[in-house]
Amino acid sequence: MGLSLxxxxxxxxxxxxxxxxxxxxxxxxxxxxxxxxxxxxxxxxIALACFGDLLSLSPEQRRATQSLYTWIQTGDFRADVRLMxxxxxxxxxxxxxxVGFLIHVYSMxxxxxxxxxxxxxxxxxxxxxxxxxxxxxxxxxxxxxGWEAVGLCSYLLIGFWYERPAAAEAGKKAFVxxxxxxxxxLLGIFLIFVTFGSVDFGTVFAQAPLRLAVxxxxxxxxxxxxxxGATGKSAQIPLYVWLPDAMEGPTPVSALIHAATMVTAGxxxxxxxxxxYLLSPLALQTVAVVGIMTxxxxxxxxVTQTDIKRVLAYSTISQLGYMFVGCGVGAFTSGIFHLMTHxxxxxxxxxGAxxxxxxxxGEQDLWKMGGLRRYLPKTHLTFxxxxxxxxxxxxxxxxxxxxxxxxxAWLRGGPLLWCAGILGAFLTAFYMxxxxxxxxxxxxxxxxxxxxxxxxxxxxxxxxxxxxxVLSTVGGFLQIPLVQGGQILxxxxxxxxxxxxxLVPPAHAGHTPMAEVWLMAISLAVALVGILVAYRFYVTSxxxxxxxxxxxxxxxxxxxxxxxxxxxxDATVVQPIYRGSVRLWEDxxxxxxxxxxxxxxKQIERGSALLRSAxxxxxxxxxxxxxxxxVVVIGYLALR
Amino acid sequence: xxxxxxxALFSVSAVVFAFNVVFRRNAVHCALHLVGVxxxxxxxxxxxNAQFIAAIQILIYAGAIMVLFLxxxxxxxxxxxxxxxxxxxxxxxxxxxxxIVFVELLYIVLSQGGTEGTPAAAVPLPPGFGSPAEIGRILxxxxxxxxxxxxxxxLIAVIGAVVLAKRKFA
Amino acid sequence: xxxxSVPLEAYQLVAAxxxxxxxxxxxxxxxxxxxxxxxxxxLNAVNLSFVxxxxxxxxxxxxxxxxxxxxxxxxxxxxGLAILVxxxxxxxxxxxxxxxxxxx
Numbered sequence: 045m046g047l048s049l050x051x052x053x054x055x056x057x058x059x060x061x062x063x064x065x066x067x068x069x070x071x072x073x074x075x076x077x078x079x080x081x082x083x084x085x086x087x088x089x090i091a092l093a094c095f096g097d098l099l100s101l102s103p104e105q106r107r108a109t110q111s112l113y114t115w116i117q118t119g120d121f122r123a124d125v126r127l128m129x130x131x132x133x134x135x136x137x138x139x140x141x142x143v144g145f146l147i148h149v150y151s152m153x154x155x156x157x158x159x160x161x162x163x164x165x166x167x168x169x170x171x172x173x174x175x176x177x178x179x180x181x182x183x184x185x186x187x188x189x190g191w192e193a194v195g196l197c198s199y200l201l202i203g204f205w206y207e208r209p210a211a212a213e214a215g216k217k218a219f220v221x222x223x224x225x226x227x228x229x230l231l232g233i234f235l236i237f238v239t240f241g242s243v244d245f246g247t248v249f250a251q252a253p254l255r256l257a258v259x260x261x262x263x264x265x266x267x268x269x270x271x272x273g274a275t276g277k278s279a280q281i282p283l284y285v286w287l288p289d290a291m292e293g294p295t296p297v298s299a300l301i302h303a304a305t306m307v308t309a310g311x312x313x314x315x316x317x318x319x320x321y322l323l324s325p326l327a328l329q330t331v332a333v334v335g336i337m338t339x340x341x342x343x344x345x346x347v348t349q350t351d352i353k354r355v356l357a358y359s360t361i362s363q364l365g366y367m368f369v370g371c372g373v374g375a376f377t378s379g380i381f382h383l384m385t386h387x388x389x390x391x392x393x394x395x396g397a398x399x400x401x402x403x404x405x406g407e408q409d410l411w412k413m414g415g416l417r418r419y420l421p422k423t424h425l426t427f428x429x430x431x432x433x434x435x436x437x438x439x440x441x442x443x444x445x446x447x448x449x450x451x452x453a454w455l456r457g458g459p460l461l462w463c464a465g466i467l468g469a470f471l472t473a474f475y476m477x478x479x480x481x482x483x484x485x486x487x488x489x490x491x492x493x494x495x496x497x498x499x500x501x502x503x504x505x506x507x508x509x510x511x512x513x514v515l516s517t518v519g520g521f522l523q524i525p526l527v528q529g530g531q532i533l534x535x536x537x538x539x540x541x542x543x544x545x546x547l548v549p550p551a552h553a554g555h556t557p558m559a560e561v562w563l564m565a566i567s568l569a570v571a572l573v574g575i576l577v578a579y580r581f582y583v584t585s586x587x588x589x590x591x592x593x594x595x596x597x598x599x600x601x602x603x604x605x606x607x608x609x610x611x612x613x614d615a616t617v618v619q620p621i622y623r624g625s626v627r628l629w630e631d632x633x634x635x636x637x638x639x640x641x642x643x644x645x646k647q648i649e650r651g652s653a654l655l656r657s658a659x660x661x662x663x664x665x666x667x668x669x670x671x672x673x674x675v676v677v678i679g680y681l682a683l684r
Numbered sequence: 685x686x687x688x689x690x691x692a693l694f695s696v697s698a699v700v701f702a703f704n705v706v707f708r709r710n711a712v713h714c715a716l717h718l719v720g721v722x723x724x725x726x727x728x729x730x731x732x733n734a735q736f737i738a739a740i741q742i743l744i745y746a747g748a749i750m751v752l753f754l755x756x757x758x759x760x761x762x763x764x765x766x767x768x769x770x771x772x773x774x775x776x777x778x779x780x781x782x783x784i785v786f787v788e789l790l791y792i793v794l795s796q797g798g799t800e801g802t803p804a805a806a807v808p809l810p811p812g813f814g815s816p817a818e819i820g821r822i823l824x825x826x827x828x829x830x831x832x833x834x835x836x837x838x839l840i841a842v843i844g845a846v847v848l849a850k851r852k853f854a
Numbered sequence: 855x856x857x858x859s860v861p862l863e864a865y866q867l868v869a870a871x872x873x874x875x876x877x878x879x880x881x882x883x884x885x886x887x888x889x890x891x892x893x894x895x896x897l898n899a900v901n902l903s904f905v906x907x908x909x910x911x912x913x914x915x916x917x918x919x920x921x922x923x924x925x926x927x928x929x930x931x932x933x934g935l936a937i938l939v940x941x942x943x944x945x946x947x948x949x950x951x952x953x954x955x956x957x958x
Contacts, residue, residue: 705875782874846936
């Protein structure tokens, strides 16, 4: 029953988006929320039913498709609107609808006072639809449609408060930076079509190992172009710059798009196209290197940021880096596992941050918070769980997923990669607890007036927090290391990756249970050290960080200013294009194009003025000319 | 022998009346002289065996159309135009072109007269030529369709005239 | 009256003369009313020509044509005079050289 209803999963949010979009501003708020939240809730229920059906099949047969209609057919080219449910897309579908549903519920409370309530839910639903199209697509073109639509929704939602110039700018930036990635993705699709004559996942992935040799230039080209798309969407070096600015959007949007779902599209895409990456060691290595560099870059920046949402944004970039590290060493399951747990705890952290901001009447500066645990007990507890999860403390979800990635990095990527990962883990624990301590501990640093307004958030906001807190706690148990039969997700996703992983011999060297235990212990210890350092810096002796910053002043300024990456991009890319465009506009468009158009117009006007003088308006002059004509005609007839 | 005399009489009067139509200052006089032209022509039509046409020339032209003209002249009560002719450069051109047209017509009439060949009297006239009965027979057989079209044209003209005369142009 | 003692050319000459006089009236007079009368004059000149040719060829068609010309003239006069009245009502003039709103 469930699988035949698969099309409803994306269709319902689309319907909600249409109803809320068309009726924006006219529907009563209650109805808008019922439609907005209900459509996603129903989609989640159907997704669960589909998932149940999928589980009832034997592992080899867990791949269901549903053709809706033929989208494009021209010559040899054919693209259907066909949905495909396999274990990988099932995980994504559940994350998108499940976490998405909780965020929708949360939005009812958070956006309760918003004027453009209907518009907000229309965008949110449209986003859910796009993301579901992306993950459920059965060919590259449909995936690209979802991919682009996700980018569009991101633009719309970041710029939701478009009256604020910063928000409008941020939306534009996100869109343009994403376009660069999309360009790579599109080129990748073209290359795939040229090579295989099809864009169907089934055909392409089945043909790829037969047509492309391991390490061939074509495989690397496809894989790297696709990865460029992934860096745009998933905010990796060099295209990560849009994500921190995206925090201009409403906080639930940050949670939904810029933490839990949209940014994972790149990871999903790399996992989906794992065949190409496994065929190209170069691309695989690139993914891992870019991933680990992003981890460190973003983590260091996060240490110095003072805006609560920006810290979380950089932590998102950093965690996405981990996912790519996982994919980059060929452990796609680990990447997807971290994607899932990250969706839980990052959504939790963002929503918790939203609750804090809500309570503090819109304050986002960490230095104007503090001591909030007394005022916001529910938020505090759930936020603590989220922080522990992301820091990688056993038994919370982040520990299992991050540790698995680190273990795989050790196993297949080598000690250097692992060391960098451990450093990232330390930084993660540090900056997250810095955030936590600054927000919830110490003495309040906000004004009396703000204090007066502090209130715990309504149930519609705290209940999603609690559900996410539970998920962040138990989510990791899907992959319990060392225990026989503990790797539930591994086995579930195995059919997707098995055939391709057979291509490359897995590196089993050094895989001993003892090593795994040791590595686990080290990463746990590192996380705890990070927490302790944060505690010492921000609770017991708050003077330390300032002194430290003084001592390494140059380094601090470098990191605090985000390595001047934005400025560098501005100087090397944005400004030249801008200046070139201005030149084109002033010199070419205004002078040549406009000149030609206006010149033609002016000449015609001049000619018309000449002809117009014949129209004297006196009827007798016309009669005279008529007579002249008669004279000529009669003369011709007479003298013929 | 009567015919040339009558022709001379009618043609001279027609031309003289016509001159008066064009060069008289008073519109009422002009209209009355036009009636004179019409009557002279009617006489010529009789000479040319077109009795029916001659009759309706007097009935319709002189009787109906010219009365309409006179009505309008009196309705508008236009005071005699100060300068008779339109001022401006094209007035001279008007005379000049009209003269050329006349010369051309004259040339055609005189040069082609010979090629017509048959003297006017050579063709024996059919019985009943120009009589109302014969006109009616041809009009309602050969020319039936144009005749009906003409009736529609007149209907349109009536409607147009009523609309134009009644509407207030703001 | 079977014979025609006056040649056709004479009739044509008179018709040409009347036509020219009418043309002069159309081209040089100011009053729209007189211009109308001049047009009637030209039409009548043509009518004379038609009737003369009709007699010459012994064909009745020329006379039928005169009949139609008269109908058209009647229609033209009806509409033309209505326009003239409308113009006069608005502009207080019947002079064609004072009506030139169509000037380009």
